[in-house]
Amino acid sequence: MQHLETLLAHYGWEGTTLVALLLAMWFVQLRYYLFVYGPVASYRNNRRPTVREAEPPVSVVVPMFSEDYAFVEERLPLILAQEYRDFEVVLVYVGSDGDFYEDLQRLRHTFPQIAVTKIHLDPRFPISRKMALNVGIKSARNEHLVFSSTDAVPRTDRWLSLMAGGFRKGDIVLGYCGIEPGKGVWNRLARTWRMMHSADWLAAAVRRRPYRGTLHNLGITKALYFGANGFSHLNMNIGEDDLFMQRIMTAENVSIVLSPRASLRERPWGGFRWWFGTERYYGSAIPFYPSRVRSYLRWEPLSRTIFLAAACCALAVLPPELKIAAGVLVAARYAAVLVAVRRLARRLGEQRLLAAYLLYDLLSPVLQLLVSAALLRKDARVWR
Structure with a gap:
């Protein structure tokens, strides 16, 4: 409680909330890439x-x-x-x-x-x-x-x-x-x-x-x-x-x-x-998927979007020491992600996709949003 009061005193509730959000989404991202996708690469x-x-x-x-x-x-x-x-x-x-x-x-x-x-x-x-x-x-x-x-x-x-x-x-x-x-x-x-x-x-x-x-x-x-x-x-x-x-x-x-x-x-x-x-x-x-599956599919791109947006805000408006901390979190996240993606690609037989992944990392939430918007309109090809 004392640490929270110190953070609020130094950075205000806006800065404290941004830091908390950044940390929370960072942990969610690490969970997906290290503990969800990671076992695929090492699966026997x-x-x-x-x-x-x-x-x-x-x-x-x-x-x-x-x-x-x-x-x-x-x-x-x-x-x-x-x-x-x-x-x-x-x-x-x-x-x-x-x-x-x-x-x-x-x-x-x-x-x-x-x-x-x-x-x-x-x-x-x-x-x-x-x-x-x-x-x-x-x-x-x-x-x-x-x-x-x-x-x-x-x-x-x-x-x-x-x-x-x-x-x-x-x-x-x-x-x-x-x-x-x-x-x-x-x-x-x-x-x-x-x-x-x-x-x-x-x-x-x-x-x-x-x-x-x-x-x-x-x-x-x-x-x-x-x-x-x-x-x-x-x-x-x-x-x-x-x-x-x-x-x-x-x-x-x-x-x-x-x-x-x-x-x-x-x-x-x-x-x-x-x-x-x-x-x-x-x-x-x-x-028509079970709700647990739909939630599982949404959380990775959603947490990624929130994390990157929060990191951009932190780098733009927070004091220097927190900008450095935000930069370290971004770097640590990308280091963990690229290692996980490289192992996954090797296991599945995909090659030369690491550079493409960096583009995917930024664009896929937008592409997913476009697909989701298109799904609001009934596709006549699907139904008999």
Whole structure:
């Protein structure tokens, strides 16, 4: 109490409040980067394995919503080249091009592990990804399933082996998918955004509080899927990797595979406009998350914004000794953050993102605000 009275006497209630706010947000930031994100970089999946095959037969289910010859010629071969004993690739073609479907069927003569099924596309009855996955799951011959997309490619030929190994320790397997490196500042910023937002749900899973995965790199067993009576939120075209997962995930049934060799990279289809549209589309599910998850997601960017704003105010208006203290806190915060981000990037197989992170650190609250403002308006693409 005496120290508080001394602070009030020297700096007034405004200065004292600013110092207290700065310290409080500094501790919140350190908690996130050292104790929330930090364990992701050092995580080892050492849970006791269940009694299952070391290399169970796996079905990779990939929906196709266009006549994507680039996927067939460039990305599908990387899936087929996986070093794994027993797997199939189930392609679910949603369309009306008979020639393309025949081309897919002919692939089976060269690659017998390919299975192809078709859903006829009728513009009057749009087909969602969940519907395509449901058909693929029913068509798959194996109990263990890995979902991916035509936009994502494995980084190595060990991807499927590592993901399949995750089934020894859980019925749900979470993997990482980054954005493919490209030219320009925006590409690095988008890659950093993907890495840090993936760190949110990976960190929650490491702490045994899982709430989502990524639709590009997600494993699940048939028994768990059909035991839950299939996908939920059927009035939405999204939610298979988060809203549905929140129904079936527990602290005991989730296995996390963290390795650069087990990660995928998604091809970006544009710059800011593509990124913004994607974030708005999939972000429409966030209002349906549990309140504890929404609070967890908001506190890091909010505390960062308050901390940086308070630091700027302190450097501008407080006496010299407190300006020095504020500068030390900012420097200490960035030192801890950059070390944590470097370790996280290395674990997830991301490279050359530290400089981009500094830009992300400043801009992401503004970008998140833009996305949140866009979500106030209903996205017609989401609803059926």
